Amino acid sequence: MFENLSQRLTQSLKSIGGRGRLTEDNIKDTLREVRMALLEADVALPVVRDFISRVKERAIGAEVNKSLTPGQVFIKIVQQELEHAMGEGNVPLNLSTQPPAVILMAGLQGAGKTTSVGKLARYLREKHKKKVLVVSADVYRPAAIKQLQTLAAEVDVEFFPSSTEQKPVAIAQAAIDYARKKFLDVVLVDTAGRTAIDEVMMTEIQQLHTAVKPIETLFVVDAMTGQDAANTAKAFSEALPLTGVILTKVDGDARGGAALSIRHITGQPIKFLGVGEKNSALEPFHPERVASRILGMGDVLSLIDELETKVDRDKAEKVARKVMKQGKFSLEDFRDQLVQMRDMGGMMGMLDKMPGMGNVSSQVKGQLDDKMTVRMEAIINSMTPKEREHPDVIKGSRKRRIAAGSGTQVQDVNKLLKQFMQMQKMMKKMKGGGMAKMMRGLGGMGGKMPPGMLPKR
Template identity: 85%
Template sequence: MFENLSERLSKTLKTVTGRGRLTEDNIKETLREVRMALLEADVALPVVKAFIANVKARAVGTEVNKSLSPGQVFLKIVQSELEAAMGEGNVPLNLNAQPPAVILMAGLQGAGKTTSVGKLARFLRERQKKKVLVVSADVYRPAAIKQLETLAQEVEVDFFPSSTDQDPVAIAEAAIAHGRKQFYDVLLVDTAGRLAIDADMMAEIQRLHESVKPVETLFVVDAMTGQDAANTAKAFSDALPLTGVILTKTDGDARGGAALSIRHITGKPIKFLGVGEKNDALEPFHPDRVASRILGMGDVLSLIEEVERKVDKEKAEKVARKVMSKGKFSLEDFRDQLVQMRDMGGMMGLLDKMPGMGKMTDQIKGQMDDKMTLRMEAIINSMTPKERQHPDLIKGSRKRRIAMGSGTQVQDVNKLLKQFLQMQKMMKKMKGGGMAKMMRGLGGKLPPGMFPGR
């Protein structure tokens, strides 16, 4: 998300550098470019007008701090206003209620509502250690009930059965009664979606809301619909007392207009982002981190949290001990690194969160995209256990067999072996105290403050 906006803003903000003072004249062109960038990102016009007015009011006449260039001052103002547009901070779910805390999910058909119920159920079970029950009150689509049942099994939460001949309110009330008896912490209620907003749909969900009295009413909306997402959210917000928004399919949205518009138009916070198809691809929404990513400054906090959550620490420590004591690093170790990288959103997902990498992404894409890491995994999987431990055995006929087994070319096998040998050489240097020496050598090349003790 935000690739186009990030690229435009990065180019635009360079033009303000080298000024001794920010004046109305020297930022006029920059503000015009920022305005165009936001409109192209499909940000709603009232949001763009308010954003530009706020930036202009704060920037004009600002004296440049001795340690900062005008470009940096302006960048700080833009970042601060981006955060303000999206909300001041992360707004967590409010689960302070007599168990089970009921969360009602609303939205249009096709927005990813049922999938989001599954993702949120997993999030609550894994990260907040809650006992979760899910139920479908979508009596118009039998497939939706079955889909939620399947998702519940996948994310290891309990499913309360329902059928198309029942009343949605009766389904929800029965699920709440069951939740109380079985001591569930949270009940997620999936509701019927429509292809467009209609009076019947709104009347039904209002009746459901009145009956179950949820602690959270979340509106699920597709980010790829741009400012239409904000307008739809406004229509739901007028009909229901929404407490927040889940923005889905953000991995397929290069513009980001919905994220910048929703808070301003509805007054409701975005609480989560759907960032992929997997059932763990749900991230709490942090306006400050997203603003940082838009401006190409990365998102180190999210990266650290992801590493903490998804890296197999025991396996990583085992490989580290082996490398430090014997200088050994096998193709199996290499494959494990590739798998863990993929679990964290792939190479491009990691680069997106690293400071300064936004501009490099396009150059690197061709050399190290996620399809390439999958191809590398396939090549290693086509080797025998002996070949993975002793890659020097892999000669002509073996290479042809591995290429055929992995659906690749011999030159792909050669390329992987070359990359592996380079990594193996680096790992050997880390044996004993080699790592400390390498870091000391690198320390002289890093900026001040990047190396401990400097």
Template identity: 75%
Template sequence: MFENLTERLSRTLKNVSGRGRLTDDNIKDTLREVRMALLEADVALPVVREFVKRVKERAVGTEVSKSLTPGQEFIKIVQAELEAVMGEGNEALDLSCQPPAVILMAGLQGAGKTTSVGKLGKLLKERDKKKVLVVSADVYRPAAIKQLETLAADVGVDFFPSTVEQKPLTIVKAALEHGKTKFYDVVIVDTAGRLHVDEEMMDEIKDVHKALNPVETLFVVDAMTGQDAANTAKAFNDALPLTGVILTKVDGDARGGAALSVRHITGKPIKFLGIGEKTDALEPFHPDRVASRILGMGDVLSLIEDLERNVDKKEAEKLAKKFKDKKGFDLEDFRSQLQQMKNMGGMMGMLDKLPGMSQLPGDMKDKVDDKIFVQMEAIINSMTKGERARPELIKGSRKKRIAAGSGTQVQDVNRLLKQFTQMQKMMKKMQKGGMKNMMRQMKGMMPGGGMFPGR
């Protein structure tokens, strides 16, 4: 996410370090580079102009505080202005109304609207403990209704049936009535998308909006369209009273132009980021955390939240008890750790949130391939219970059988066993309470240190 912008800004901001005072002259080149970095990231020109102007006003003549270098002072200013451009803080959904609270989803075709309905339904059900009903008023794309029905079943929320023969207004009125009589907390309405903004589409969604009077009208837009995302959001906002934006496909957006342009152009907050295809890949948007990630400082708060949400408490307690009882770390435990890592968005998803990871060389990042974890899990699944408990049993013929069962090669099995042995050694250090020893072990297990093999 935002790799290109992060790399360019990190390189640029190094240029102001070592100055005793920030002056017009010594930051002129840096500001020019910042301006170019933002334009290359496809940030809208009015946003770039305003951003650079504000940074310059705050930076020129600023006395460097005793504890900070001028470079750090300048970065602090850039970070504060990035936050201001994207919004001062996370703006949560306002569901404080007589239930059911209606959320209307709008957007162009292909932006990920239907998927976002499913993800949002899951988030509201699991995090906010809401009783959720979803309905599709997209009668122009027959697959849309079926897609939402399947998604609803996957995430465990209720689906209100509709057909392509019905009128959108008839569907939404019936869904709202059902929501009231069955005491739902939230009704999420998926609407039809078009390939571009047209009058017919706007008239239809205005009528649906009027009939529902939703508490939240969210515009779903593809982050990879850059500043066009902000312009399309503005066109919708001119026709509908939008309350916020969901930026989708952010994990594929190396530039960041949409995230930095939407708020300024529409005046509406980004409320969520879609960061993958999984049904739980929807994050509340925190401008301060995103600004930190753009500047290569990571996002430790989101990482902690991911850990709290995805780590299996029972499994963690079981492993902790094993440690306490001085029992060994076996391949069952190793598989459990791999599964927990997968639940957190894989290794790259975690590394992306750690400070300084943007400084990792590209070839080192390439070595962290999440597919390898799927392969490792398949290899462990092909072992017997006895082999998982006592890996030393796995010799020649057993290795061949495990490789055949997991669709891998014997060398892949050997590599997994070697990595498991490294992990086992690290766990023994932890049992002895040697945190320094454990950290030293972990350094050896980072990309390039042997734990994560290349492709």
């Protein structure tokens, strides 16, 4: 997300000149570039106007500290105004009510509403240790009810059955009564979506809201719809007392206009970002971290959060001990590292969060393609346990069998083995604790980028 905006802003902010202070003259061209970058990112025009005028007002006449350049002072102002546009910090869910806390999900069809209910249920169960019940009040799509039932089983929360013959208000009230009797903490109510905003839809969801009195009413919107996302958000915020927004499909949105527009238009905070298809791919929204990513400064805090939650520490420790003792690890260990990296959003997702890597990631995308790691994993999966532990036994006929089993070519198997042997040599040199310490420090990230996978200079 924000790829295009990040590149344009980074380039334009480098051109700030001047010596002792920022003046209208030395920021004029840069402000024009910033305006163009925001418009290209599909940020709503009123938001662009407000943003530029705030930056200009703060920047003109700003004193430049001896230890900073005018460009650095200007970047600091732009970063603070990006944060202001998206909200003044993370706004958590409000669950402080007599249980069960009811959360109503609203939005258009196809925005990822039902998927977001599943993700949010998992988040509340794992992060907040809540007992969660999910229910579908979408009486127009039997598939939506079935989808939610499947998701509930996957994320290990309770599902309240409903059918297309029932009324949405009756469904929601029955679910809340059930949750009260079972002493459950949270009820997530999925609602019907439409392909466009219409009066019938709005009346129905208003009646549902009045009947269940939710403590949170979250608007789910697809980031990839850009300005349309902002317009839809406006319509929903006029019809319902929204308390927050979940922005979905941000992993597929290179522009980022919706994230910068929605807060301004609805007056409500973005509370979560949907960052992938997996039911764990939901992140609390932190404006300061996102602003940092937009300006190419990385997002180390989110990377640390992911390491904390998604890395298997026991496996990392086991591999570290093995490396320290024997100076090597197996293809099985290597595969585990690849799987963990994929769970963290893949190599590109990790690179995007590292400081100064925004531009690098686009240059090396061809060489650090996540499809490559999936291919490597498939090759290792096609090997026998013996082959994974002793790759030196893999000769001609075995290579052909592995290639056929993984849907790859023999040269792909050769390439993987060559990269792995290079890694083994490196491990032997670091035997005695060097590599083990590094792997512990990175929480198991060591070994994810063998020499053969690094981009050629």
